[in-house]
Amino acid sequence: MGFKKIADTSELPAGKMKKVTLDGKDVLLVNVDDAFYAIDNKCTHLGGSLVEGTLEGNEVICPRHGSRFDVKTGKAVGKAKVAFIKVMPKDEKTYVVKVEGTDIMLQTDGD
Numbered sequence: 001m002g003f004k005k006i007a008d009t010s011e012l013p014a015g016k017m018k019k020v021t022l023d024g025k026d027v028l029l030v031n032v033d034d035a036f037y038a039i040d041n042k043c044t045h046l047g048g049s050l051v052e053g054t055l056e057g058n059e060v061i062c063p064r065h066g067s068r069f070d071v072k073t074g075k076a077v078g079k080a081k082v083a084f085i086k087v088m089p090k091d092e093k094t095y096v097v098k099v100e101g102t103d104i105m106l107q108t109d110g111d
C-alpha cells in the first residue's frame, strides 16, 4: 500500500468538493474546515455523481434524490426520496487522506 498525490491544497479551498480518480475509480475529495476527506463519488442509491451535489458542513447531498452522506465517515445520514418512497442508502466507502506540504494524497490499494 502506498499513497498517491491526487491534488494540491490550492485547488480545494474550505467548503469545496472535487472529483479525482484513484485506481480507475471516481473519488469525491472534500475540504471541511481545512481538513480533507475522501469517499466514493458514486451515490450508493442509484449512482448519482456526488460532486454535482451540495455540501452542507460535513454532509454532501446527492443531486438525484437527496441522500445525505457524512464525508468524514462515509455514513449515510439522510434518505433518498423517490416519489413518496424514502430509502436509506448504504454507506459510502472512505479513503485514507494524507497531506504533506501542499500535496493531498490518497492511500492506494496497489504499491
Ligand code: FES
Binding pocket: 043, 044, 045, 046, 047, 048, 062, 063, 064, 065, 066, 067, 080, 081
Ligand atoms: S442516486 Fe443518489 S439519492 Fe438517488
